[in-house]
Amino acid sequence: MFAEAIEQILKLKCTPAAVRAIEAGGAPTALWTAIADAGFLEMLTPEAAGGAGLPLAELYQVLVTLARYGMPVPLAQSIAARALMQGAEAPAGMITLAPALRITSAGMTCPLVPFGALAEHVLAADGEDLLLLPGDCAVRTATGVRGSLVATLAWKTGQETLRLPGQGGAVAVFGAALHAALLAGAMHKVFDMTLAYANDRRQFGKSIGKFQAIQHQISEMAEQVVAASIAAEAAFQSDGNLPALLSSAIAKSRASEAAVPVASIAHAVHGAIGVTEEYDLQLYTRRLHEWRIAHGSEACWNHVIGQAVLASTAPGISDFVRSTVA
Template identity: 40%
Template structure:
């Protein structure tokens, strides 16, 4: 673990405790936790050093981003860090405050109304980075009507603007092909999914090693070992897919790899969540036990930023139209 990751792990462990997370889910103001994160300087790690950042690449930031998922952080830390780096790469300064990034579920009505559905961290963001076709914008969430996800404790929301607010920031759409806001959202959610899955697996491994049945730990039963092996395979695949999504030498993710990473992570998320609950039994769904903090995130982040089905369709069209041979050839070509 490098110094950056160690420092972030220490901060999340001390400040983003399960008790704090439960409080924010219940309606407590997250401003204090966000102020701690902002004052730490971690939000600027992707910015170049001459702009007050650390000049870290997405490749190097990956372990730190996974930590946010492992701690079920209820704030758009990863999204804000990646949005700031993405905006800087396009020649724009980022506003103050937490930034959420909209996936492909956006629409613009004929009368100028804007809507963003299934927005991860929509309840906690001050700004929303979204794309409406060729229109890329930063929208103030204070001007929106916010309808929260009905799932208990979820920070996902739908946001609606009757018209474009006066303080909207327009992002010039570059002529060259770069990562769109929806693709950036997909890339930002992949390490969160991988981190939450890793934590769910770790908790499950500890539980089956301690839980006794018929005079021995249930980890010794073949059926339990089989399910654990399936979970472990999915968790490792999610980690590798998330690393692919952030495989970049700078702050700009690859559009293809972002889609590949989100597809695989979203696809595997319910298998990990279901396996964890199956092996925990009734204790896993209780309020007092922390497992549900992570499995709820797995289901929430799976849907946000485009589901696996949505991104698989986009990738399928590209594979069919490409000249790179098989789907594996397509993926390998995308990593060069």
């Protein structure tokens, strides 16, 4: 229900042209206001506090829908931030999650923050506590990648922040889970575009999708998309409103691993047209590469999984996975 409702807004407000405009430095006000006014920011907030009280499992399809439209604002992160700030009043505006926080005598730095170029607030983990940092007081440094909204944010010593006890360890976990879901949604979009192009593009009197070499590549892409989607959805089966560590680690690892071959096959099948700015494919494959490393790539989360496997009493990897995501 929520996924269908938000899709109606995205069809009107989150067109490829709107995404390109925001990536080029345009104001995201129209898109953000339409979503915020519809109440989607409080999907995980309990009903007693004025939210929708949405089960975590239902959030997955919402995140997939956002990714299929190339969402250029931190809606997923803002929903997660409000869930992490349990009992605290969240500020209005865009909130994003910081993958890391570095504190030195000179101040604080959050490197490579997703949507750091736009966010009005940044929620970061400082040990077991949460820090809510004001975006308007930060020095923002862009990555230099064209169209990227990732930025490194820095604050001088003495910057006023809001400190919330507890839930600090959940930032990385939620960041991994939501980016796994976003990767799954973007991969589905890329697969749909690639399959449609292979069926429409004709060469030597027939569609290129009839050639066995193309069929093999699309089959491999389908396997990667389905595997990543299953792993990502499993991370949202928690009974509470926060994902579990190991299921999130597995989800992010598998989705990040799939991002590279999916993007590569998509561009291979599309040929020269796939790398052009005018064609929409690049809006999604850029996100695959960006979200792959957001809040840890597969290498990062494979280490977490490996440590858990070594400590487990499960007789095999399959048994470990079943017990983890059950």
